[in-house]
Amino acid sequence: MSIIKVENLSRRFGAVTAVNDVSFEVDEGVIFGFLGPNGAGKTTTINILCTLLSPTSGRASISGHDCSKDPAEVRRSIGIVFQDTTLDKDLTAYENLMFHAYLYGMKRADMKKLIHDALYFAGLFERRNDLVKKFSGGMKRRLEVARGLLHRPKVLFLDEPTLGLDPQSRANLWEFIVKLPRKHNVTVFMTTHYMEEAEVCDRIAIIDNGEIVTMGTPDELKKTMGGDVVYLKTTDNKKAARDIAKLFNLSVSEKDNELYFTTSRGDACIPEIIKATGDTVLSVRLQRPTLNDVFLKMTGKEIRDSDVSSDDTIKETVRAYRRRFGRS
Amino acid sequence: MVEANVVYVLVAREFKKFVREKSRLVSTLARPVIWLFLVGGGMSRFVSPGAGINYMQFMFPGILGMTILFSSIFSSISIIWDKEFGLMKEILVAPVSRFSIVIGKALSGTLISVIQVAIILMLFPFLGIKLSFPAILNTIAVAVLLAFCISSLGIVIASFYESFESFSVIMNFIVMPMFFLSGAMYPVNKLPAILKVASKLNPLTYGVDALKHAIFGSGELVDFSIFTDLGVLVVSSLVFVTAAGFLFERKK
Ligand SMILES: Nc1ncnc2c1ncn2[C@@H]1O[C@H](COP(=O)(O)OP(=O)(O)O)[C@@H](O)[C@H]1O
Numbered sequence A: 001m002s003i004i005k006v007e008n009l010s011r012r013f014g015a016v017t018a019v020n021d022v023s024f025e026v027d028e029g030v031i032f033g034f035l036g037p038n039g040a041g042k043t044t045t046i047n048i049l050c051t052l053l054s055p056t057s058g059r060a061s062i063s064g065h066d067c068s069k070d071p072a073e074v075r076r077s078i079g080i081v082f083q084d085t086t087l088d089k090d091l092t093a094y095e096n097l098m099f100h101a102y103l104y105g106m107k108r109a110d111m112k113k114l115i116h117d118a119l120y121f122a123g124l125f126e127r128r129n130d131l132v133k134k135f136s137g138g139m140k141r142r143l144e145v146a147r148g149l150l151h152r153p154k155v156l157f158l159d160e161p162t163l164g165l166d167p168q169s170r171a172n173l174w175e176f177i178v179k180l181p182r183k184h185n186v187t188v189f190m191t192t193h194y195m196e197e198a199e200v201c202d203r204i205a206i207i208d209n210g211e212i213v214t215m216g217t218p219d220e221l222k223k224t225m226g227g228d229v230v231y232l233k234t235t236d237n238k239k240a241a242r243d244i245a246k247l248f249n250l251s252v253s254e255k256d257n258e259l260y261f262t263t264s265r266g267d268a269c270i271p272e273i274i275k276a277t278g279d280t281v282l283s284v285r286l287q288r289p290t291l292n293d294v295f296l297k298m299t300g301k302e303i304r305d306s307d308v309s310s311d312d313t314i315k316e317t318v319r320a321y322r323r324r325f326g327r328s
Numbered sequence B: 001m002v003e004a005n006v007v008y009v010l011v012a013r014e015f016k017k018f019v020r021e022k023s024r025l026v027s028t029l030a031r032p033v034i035w036l037f038l039v040g041g042g043m044s045r046f047v048s049p050g051a052g053i054n055y056m057q058f059m060f061p062g063i064l065g066m067t068i069l070f071s072s073i074f075s076s077i078s079i080i081w082d083k084e085f086g087l088m089k090e091i092l093v094a095p096v097s098r099f100s101i102v103i104g105k106a107l108s109g110t111l112i113s114v115i116q117v118a119i120i121l122m123l124f125p126f127l128g129i130k131l132s133f134p135a136i137l138n139t140i141a142v143a144v145l146l147a148f149c150i151s152s153l154g155i156v157i158a159s160f161y162e163s164f165e166s167f168s169v170i171m172n173f174i175v176m177p178m179f180f181l182s183g184a185m186y187p188v189n190k191l192p193a194i195l196k197v198a199s200k201l202n203p204l205t206y207g208v209d210a211l212k213h214a215i216f217g218s219g220e221l222v223d224f225s226i227f228t229d230l231g232v233l234v235v236s237s238l239v240f241v242t243a244a245g246f247l248f249e250r251k252k
């Protein structure tokens, strides 16, 4: 059953069309990924879904509640981790969660336990009384995810959750995110511009210039690339090429002393290759198309990391400056 | 509809940060003290306001008004800060009425202001002013109303700005003129006609006048009746709070 429904959604900012006639549905309990370069319209879509922005046209609903007409119900059903942190850096981790608990009208009796659970879940229990400004990027992100889940939302939005984190923290955060649907009974809607991260999603929509160019499971999308490439080295390439061509009824090419061919079922054919070519095999490797290849094919361009950046570092500097000179 | 949990947590947050930031407390308290003793003390040698008081004493209600003006406006325009650094989004996506947010913010500013004004008020014996206990309570009561009014105005101002770059614009073109046109430094009825009109549109004028009522009694130093003062403050508070609620509700 789909929990998020988006129909012909568009949003313009003056002359810029940030989101252009986008439609999709997200099933309950999945991790749905919005994959696209900077300026594709990912954040705008999230802002409409979470009721901060109204659409120019089209409809969006969560759990059957229209995001424009029934924002209060939608707000109750969702949790969000925005692209730029929205923690209060002058409060402690515990106080930030407490603030959230009160905003969501949680019962006093439950608060303390739920907040403690959230702190454990984020691995921050020992640091609960430290000011958030002392936290690393990864710690802040985990705290924000835990905060977003505190009121037990049906849908959790994560906008570029790993942006600005080092590879180690990114890996840790991923481990944490993939467990969410089962552990918290929540549907995850996330955006990213990291191809390898999108791999863990159950379904992906690739978005570019405000339009969805393709949608499907990572495997489905990669299958549209025409299959896997198998590379193999043998002691007698000529004979091996003939045998394989006959076995699978396809053409085998050779490059740099290595045979290669394209097949839709790369993993399944490896045992057969080894059987057919016997002792002559030296090495076999399988190269599957990546989402990067899919993106390249669908949009004619590559996503580069440098395209996307977080405002956080700049703001941090401004804030430090103002704290010293500005505000009394 | 105002949700008590929302109002409570917004006020608690502001209070916690206020207590934690000792330097902010010191510097906001330093300003009125410096004005009182350096400006007031200096001017006392040249100016005699009459009514049997010296200039420093004359300035005292105005300085209380100044304390409220600055701390209420600062507290409210920290909303711009919250917008810039994201916390406002966390508040806006929560299932809470916009009106509760406005009331919570207005009461935050009120609380912070009243704490500060109460501290400054305790300087009265050093100025040679005699205040009875009821007079102190009246002064605090006026301060609460004025602080709520100015804090609400601050929220209206804050809702027009997305970034703190406009801070000096707000200070130079709104806060400072409000201060000088409030009767804090000199009686407004001696101003040229156009400035007199401006001062009558300034809610702080009525706040300072009400503070004069509370501190000096309703003698020759006041410009309006206490009912006019309180009436204007109540009505303008309602107008500002309502306006702020609408401005918050407005979606982009
Ligand atoms: N508030 C806004 N005002 C004007 N243009 C905007 C605004 N928000 C986003 N845009 C524009 O809309 C497009 C999509 O932005 P965004 O949704 O932030 O992309 P993404 O999150 O995929 O990087 C961009 O061209 C951006 O400049």
Ligand SMILES: [Mg+2]
Pocket (backbone or CB within 6 Å): A042, A043, A044, A083, A159, A160
């Ligand atoms: Mg974005």
